[in-house]
Amino acid sequence: MASLNLIEHPHRRLNPLTREWVLVSPHRTQRPWLGQVEKHTTEAQPAYEPGCYMCPGNTRAVGIRNPEYLTTLVFDNDYPALLPDTPAGSFDQKGLLVARGEPGLCRVACFSRRHDLTLARMSPAEIRLVVDLWTAQYQELGGLSSINYVQIFENRGVMTGASNPHPHCQIWANASLPNVPERELSSFESYSDEKQSCLLCDYLRLELSKNERVVCQNEGFAVVVPYWAVWPFETLLLSKRHLGTMHELASDERDLLAGILRNITTRYDNLFEAPFPYLRSATVRKFMVGYEMLGTPQRDITPESAAERLVSLTDVHYLHRSGSA
Ligand SMILES: [Zn+2]
Ligand SMILES: [Zn+2]
Secondary structure (H helix, E strand, O other), X not given: OOOOOOOOOOXXXXXXXXXXXXXXXXXXXXXXXXXXXXOOOOOOOOOOOOOOOOOOOOEOOOOOEOOOOOOOEEEEOOOOOOOOOOXXXXXXXXXXXXXXXXXXXXXXXXXXXXXXXXXXXXXXXXXXXXXXXXXXXXXXXXXXXXXXXXXXXXXXXXXXXXXXXXXXXXXXXXXXXXXXXXXXXXXXXXXXXXXXXXXXXXXXXXXXXXXXXXEEEOOOEEEEOOOOOOOOOOOEEEEOOOOOOXXXXXXXXXXXXXXXXXXXXXXXXXXXXXXXXXXXXXXXXXXXXXXXXXXXXXXXXXXXXXXXXXXXXXXXXXXXXXXXX
16 A cells, blocks of 8 residues: 555644644545535725724714724724623533633724725735734733633624625633633643643744745744645744734834735735635635534645645735736
């Protein structure tokens, strides 16, 4: 029998952060796709949308009017999943019916006053203001006595369930560590106990020396398709300097972070010449169902070929090329 070849043979890869496996099936990339195909949603958005609850000066459903902001805006989510005054009580019946009160809060942060922009189409100086906002929110919310974790995330695109095209992210802060960071933290601790070293710093050094999955980099950061990527074009942005929290970022590092965010989001949009929902192909939805929901996540194209495709793209946004709007 031939020896294992990761380009041809089905295999499993370990995510050392979550200690979960992903099934890679590279031999399946030739099979015809019979699943759901989405229509490209490339229709142009207006710079200002009177019905948008995030545009400057508009009144939100709860009756609050947004200020005429010029750069970024942050406000408490009008329909939050978490509430700050939640009592910290708990419920436990035979260790089988277990529940705990979860105090927290949810905010919305707009990246730009312009309804029609995305991070990829903003200037590095404009993205820097977004990085400053993330850092300030992380610090402010993380400083609250009831808060132990701050998650900043963007659901991009209608396909991922984002309800509004206005460029924005959400910030959820709560008392308990969510499942994934809790598992990652415990992996960091065991790795550091065993090797007296940082898991992600070691991983980044290895990726930079092999240069098989590095998509782009600058002096401060690198973007790789992780060896254990689950989503077809999943990437991981890593700091070259060992950092514990966001507010340890120096001023020049915030500029470098803005620059690399612009680079990778532009490559994503250029991949299918459509605003890219980060984790899927532009037209075909990937759902975690069946084997993936009940067993283990699975992917067809290898992380190496995904990285190769992202590297081959220009970092000039397709809408900014000559002849485009
Ligand atoms: Zn808007
Ligand atoms: Zn580190």
